[in-house]
Amino acid sequence: MYKRLAASIILAISALLFIPGCGSLGLGGWFSRMDEGSRIVRTAKKYQGVPYRYGGETPRGFDCSGYVMYVYKLNGILLPRSVRGQYRAGRPIGIRQARPGDLVFFRTSRKRRLSHVGIYMGDRRFIHAPRTGKRVTVADMRNPYWKKRYIGAVTFLRREMM
Numbered sequence: 001m002y003k004r005l006a007a008s009i010i011l012a013i014s015a016l017l018f019i020p021g022c023g024s025l026g027l028g029g030w031f032s033r034m035d036e037g038s039r040i041v042r043t044a045k046k047y048q049g050v051p052y053r054y055g056g057e058t059p060r061g062f063d064c065s066g067y068v069m070y071v072y073k074l075n076g077i078l079l080p081r082s083v084r085g086q087y088r089a090g091r092p093i094g095i096r097q098a099r100p101g102d103l104v105f106f107r108t109s110r111k112r113r114l115s116h117v118g119i120y121m122g123d124r125r126f127i128h129a130p131r132t133g134k135r136v137t138v139a140d141m142r143n144p145y146w147k148k149r150y151i152g153a154v155t156f157l158r159r160e161m162m
Contacts, residue, residue: 036075036157037101044071044119044127050136052129057081062129064117067136068103071119077156083117091155095124095141098153104141106149114151 047070053061057070065083077088087105098104102120108131109115118128125140126135139146 004112005155006073030150037099037138038155040071040101040119041121041127043074043123044136047071047136048127048138050129052132052134052136056129061138064129067129068117068119072156079156080113084112084114086117087114087152090156093153094151095153097155099157101157102155104153105151106146107151108149116149120153 036160041075044067047059047067049112050067051061052063054063055066056062057066059070065081065086069079069081078097079134080089083105086103091102092103093102095104098139100120100122103116104118104120105117106118106156107113116128117141118126120126121138126141127138129136130139141147141150
């Protein structure tokens with residue numbers, strides 16, 4: 001009787017340690033994935049102050065999409081290089097559904113509809129590589145400049161655990 005009870009308990013614990021969608025990561029993987037967006041934001045903050053460099057995708061200098069691509073890559077997510085490619089590859093979401101780590105897009109150029117991207121931090125703030133002469137910094141989407149130019153948001157993050 002005790003052997004059957006012990007076997008049932010072991011089976012139940014084993015089932016808990018293998019959560020669908022987490023592969024063999026078990027509960028540790030589940031908890032780390034829940035915090036995926038926070039990890040991305042934490043990584044992004046490490047590069048505050050890095051200078052803008054057109055075409056840059058390293059800590060020696062970033063442009064906006066190079067910065068986003070680099071931060072995501074450090075977190076195990078491969079993104080396209082361009083703003084447009086990142087927008088198209090993500091799953092569109094409304095700004096009210098945006099969570100830390102999602103991407104927000106803007107039209108800062110008259111020539112192109114999609115011309116700028118940043119990493120959403122929550123509370124309508126995002127971190128980005130703004131433009132020549134500036135450095136990676138945090139901006140507020142409620143600022144009239146950004147509010148007027150906002151295009152949309154996308155996510156690459158897993159939502160089923162939230």
